[in-house]
Amino acid sequence: MSMNTPESPTPSQRPKIIITNKNIKLWAYLDITNPLVAWEVAIGRICSADDPSRKIYAASLWFYSLMRRLSKDGLDRRFLNELLLEQARLQTHPDAVSRLRGVYFFESEEIANAAVARWGIPQNRRFISSVNFSANALTQVDSEWITWKLKSEDRDWMPRYWAGETYGERPLTEVLASGIGLIENMELRNEAVRWIYQNWPTSTPLLSMAACAIRESVTLGIAEFETVGLISPVLTVGNGIIQGKHVINTRALATNQAEIIKALEACRARGEYLPWIVDPDNDVLFRVPDLSSFNFEIRDTKAAETLITVHDASISSKS
Numbered sequence: 001m002s003m004n005t006p007e008s009p010t011p012s013q014r015p016k017i018i019i020t021n022k023n024i025k026l027w028a029y030l031d032i033t034n035p036l037v038a039w040e041v042a043i044g045r046i047c048s049a050d051d052p053s054r055k056i057y058a059a060s061l062w063f064y065s066l067m068r069r070l071s072k073d074g075l076d077r078r079f080l081n082e083l084l085l086e087q088a089r090l091q092t093h094p095d096a097v098s099r100l101r102g103v104y105f106f107e108s109e110e111i112a113n114a115a116v117a118r119w120g121i122p123q124n125r126r127f128i129s130s131v132n133f134s135a136n137a138l139t140q141v142d143s144e145w146i147t148w149k150l151k152s153e154d155r156d157w158m159p160r161y162w163a164g165e166t167y168g169e170r171p172l173t174e175v176l177a178s179g180i181g182l183i184e185n186m187e188l189r190n191e192a193v194r195w196i197y198q199n200w201p202t203s204t205p206l207l208s209m210a211a212c213a214i215r216e217s218v219t220l221g222i223a224e225f226e227t228v229g230l231i232s233p234v235l236t237v238g239n240g241i242i243q244g245k246h247v248i249n250t251r252a253l254a255t256n257q258a259e260i261i262k263a264l265e266a267c268r269a270r271g272e273y274l275p276w277i278v279d280p281d282n283d284v285l286f287r288v289p290d291l292s293s294f295n296f297e298i299r300d301t302k303a304a305e306t307l308i309t310v311h312d313a314s315i316s317s318k319s
Contacts, residue, residue, distance in 0.1 A: 025131070025133070026106065027108060027128055027130055028106070028112075029115065032127065032188065032192045036291070039196065039200075039207070039231055039289060041129075041188060041192040042189060042211070043229060044211055045180065046103055047180040047181075047230060048103045049232065050098070050102070050178055057234055057235035059101065059235050060100055060233075063101075066079070066082065067079065081150050081152070082100065082150070083307065085158050086100050086313075087310060088161075093163070095137070096162055097139040097178045098314065101178070102139075102176040102178055103178075104174055104175070104177075105133070105174065105177055106173070106174055107140075107173065109130065115172055126188060126191075129183050131181040131184060132182045133180070134179050134180055134181060136179045137177070138175050138176070138177050138178075140175055141164060141173070141174060141176060142164075143174045144167040144168055144171055144172050145157055145167045146161075148167060193207075200289045201277040205278065208264070208274040208276055209263070210229030213225035213228040213252070214227075215263070216266050222252070222256060224252040228249060230249040231289070234246065235307065240301035240305075241297060241298070241304060242300070243297050243298075244296040245295045248289070250288070
């Protein structure tokens with residue numbers, strides 16, 4: 001967290017919302033001490049929760065992690081303000097990428113390094129990676145609004161955040177993105193792969209197939225190969241209860257077995273194949289990662305109703 005005390009907000013000239021279908025190089029902070037992050041980094045992929053379009057309450061890893069922390073510590077203004085921010089986005093800049101579903105980047109390695117220094121964790125620079133990102137949409141915002149205002153009862157700042165205004169004299173610009181990308185920091189990927197082999201060894205066949213599938217999706221002409229093995233945080237709501245859980249995409253494996261074999265062979269030819277560890281005492285090829293410890297539950301009727309309202313508004317804006 002930034003520790004500089006900001007002056008009064010300084011307006012920028014206009015919102016920086018970019019609708020694009022082009023590849024762009026961006027930089028991400030990928031903390032692989034979080035097993036959910038480690039899995040995707042080991043595969044070499046980063047994907048927003050709205051790509052491809054998913055039903056119910058698909059959530060960005062940021063929002064899901066925040067909700068999980070609050071389920072333990074108790075709800076505070078951060079939960080409500082994230083939902084109010086989403087409402088402000090829908091009302092003022094509906095083309096901007098949602099914080100609840102997008103992924104978070106920096107425009108340069110220099111800005112990414114400045115961010116971890118300002119957050120007080122310069123020792124974590126190894127978690128920074130360039131990403132070859134295929135973007136559907138990008139939105140530039142000043143993350144200092146979030147640092148200083150997310151716990152505030154004041155709501156006047158929210159449209160200004162989405163308008164691209166800066167907060168104080170030391171903005172820290174981040175890019176909210178919708179799309180999918182390939183992680184380029186091989187040292188970080190290898191570290192994540194080692195964690196998977198040590199902690200989820202019988203999931204390594206799925207890891208291997210996912211890592212090969214995304215790299216061969218264009219060559220084989222199978223778009224759904226981009227999301228093989230994708231772990232998606234989702235929220236469900238019912239009877240005043242918010243539940244957090246995960247779904248893992250394995251659909252393409254059953255219907256494209258011959259193509260998966262081709263993808264594995266191509267990886268092997270390039271020296272990128274990850275060997276499999278199969279449980280000798282079980283007749284299944286692999287086990288999906290055990291994510292039960294990352295599930296949570298929040299019993300709060302008002303919070304549940306607010307989440308439903310924001311979700312329904314978000315769906316309506318796309319129809």
